[in-house]
Amino acid sequence: MPQSTRKILLPAMTPGGGRSLTVHRFGRAGARPKAYLQAAIHANELPGVMVLHHLLPMLVKADRKGRIKGEIVIVPAVNPIGFAQLVGHTHLGRYDFLGRDNFNRNWLDLSAEVARRTGAKLGRKAADNVAMIRTAALAALAAMKPVNELQTLRVEAMKLSIDADVVLDLHCDAHSSLHLFISAHDWPGAARVLAADIRAEATLYNEPYPASLTFSGVNSALWPRLAELFPAARIPQACLSATIEYRGQHDVNHALGEADARNLYRTLVRRGAIAGRAGALPRLKAQATPIGGMDVGYCPKPGMLIYHLPPGARARKGDAVCEVIDPYDPRGPKARTQIFARTDGILFSRKLDGRLTWPGAVAYRIAGAKRLAHRKGMSGLDD
Numbered sequence: 001m002p003q004s005t006r007k008i009l010l011p012a013m014t015p016g017g018g019r020s021l022t023v024h025r026f027g028r029a030g031a032r033p034k035a036y037l038q039a040a041i042h043a044n045e046l047p048g049v050m051v052l053h054h055l056l057p058m059l060v061k062a063d064r065k066g067r068i069k070g071e072i073v074i075v076p077a078v079n080p081i082g083f084a085q086l087v088g089h090t091h092l093g094r095y096d097f098l099g100r101d102n103f104n105r106n107w108l109d110l111s112a113e114v115a116r117r118t119g120a121k122l123g124r125k126a127a128d129n130v131a132m133i134r135t136a137a138l139a140a141l142a143a144m145k146p147v148n149e150l151q152t153l154r155v156e157a158m159k160l161s162i163d164a165d166v167v168l169d170l171h172c173d174a175h176s177s178l179h180l181f182i183s184a185h186d187w188p189g190a191a192r193v194l195a196a197d198i199r200a201e202a203t204l205y206n207e208p209y210p211a212s213l214t215f216s217g218v219n220s221a222l223w224p225r226l227a228e229l230f231p232a233a234r235i236p237q238a239c240l241s242a243t244i245e246y247r248g249q250h251d252v253n254h255a256l257g258e259a260d261a262r263n264l265y266r267t268l269v270r271r272g273a274i275a276g277r278a279g280a281l282p283r284l285k286a287q288a289t290p291i292g293g294m295d296v297g298y299c300p301k302p303g304m305l306i307y308h309l310p311p312g313a314r315a316r317k318g319d320a321v322c323e324v325i326d327p328y329d330p331r332g333p334k335a336r337t338q339i340f341a342r343t344d345g346i347l348f349s350r351k352l353d354g355r356l357t358w359p360g361a362v363a364y365r366i367a368g369a370k371r372l373a374h375r376k377g378m379s380g381l382d383d
């Protein structure tokens with residue numbers, strides 16, 4: 001079936017308003033594997049939009065040649081609500097104005113509803129269980145009657161993703177190297193292949209699965225949550241769902257977009273969604289590390305933030321990663337408060353130099369291999 005494009009209308013929140021989602025579909029509906037890719041949930045993160053801008057014509061070409069073997073669904077920019085957040089000649093994004101919700105939290109955990117619909121029927125045949133769970137999850141979403149625009153967006157996006165074999169949610173950080181958030185259930189396995197193919201500089205896994213209700217989290221965690229509820233049934237991790245952070249907000253150019261799109265295309269070939277030869281798997285750049293080993297630097301006071309290390313740098317425990325400068329303090333170096341790394345690892349995320357900061361603001365993240373006592377029980381999603 002050739003490529004199709006459709007618009008999903010979202011309910012208007014103000015008289016005369018009304019926005020929509022644009023969805024591109026390649027391949028036959030129901031063909032496997034199904035891959036679902038979306039970008040810019042946070043709206044002000046455009047590197048992923050650039051990657052999909054370059055991936056889409058590659059898929060159009062593959063489609064014309066009859067090479068799409070599975071089903072590929074692409075939402076190039078999934079958050080028209082956030083796109084419209086123009087304030088004082090600045091585009092904001094990230095948080096919903098209406099409920100002040102972070103756009104990538106509070107997605108729908110369908111596990112209880114799917115359990116209610118499937119529970120007694122789940123058995124020892126994994127393939128039957130997967131089909132049953134996907135059908136139940138879609139039915140649960142179809143039964144939802146969201147009222148407002150953001151809730152409708154969440155339900156509609158999940159209708160596109162919840163039955164996929166691969167879900168890739170494309171984000172970026174402030175000033176960052178390319179990194180990946182996954183479930184421990186997928187590592188090494190499918191996530192290792194993805195990390196190698198997209199050339200991830202760091203990969204962080206949630207243990208045992210993403211408990212936070214991020215978009216990739218709910219798509220991934222459905223399976224292990226059900227497996228916990230029904231230990232006698234055979235329920236595999238049927239979906240590789242990952243958040244890809246395509247570097248920093250300003251890393252948007254054709255060279256990067258095209259190279260990243262080629263890497264995604266290759267991984268779709270490797271998964272069998274597109275016919276062709278993927279070639280040898282590129283060398284893995286970094287082993288995955290636990291979220292519990294991620295050191296997060298918080299600013300202790302208000303001031304101006306200045307970094308000593310570039311994104312992607314290897315930090316060592318005790319290194320000064322950055323400093324907060326008190327602009328009112330006349331004592332030069334003594335006006336600078338250092339923030340020190342508390343682990344050895346890759347500084348995969350930081351902000352830009354010279355920004356205003358405040359107490360408790362996240363200044364950086366370091367991917368370390370050792371689980372850290374001071375991070376125990378923390379999800380890492382605190383901004």
Ligand SMILES: [Zn+2]
Pocket residue numbers: 041042045104171172
């Ligand atoms: Zn994001």
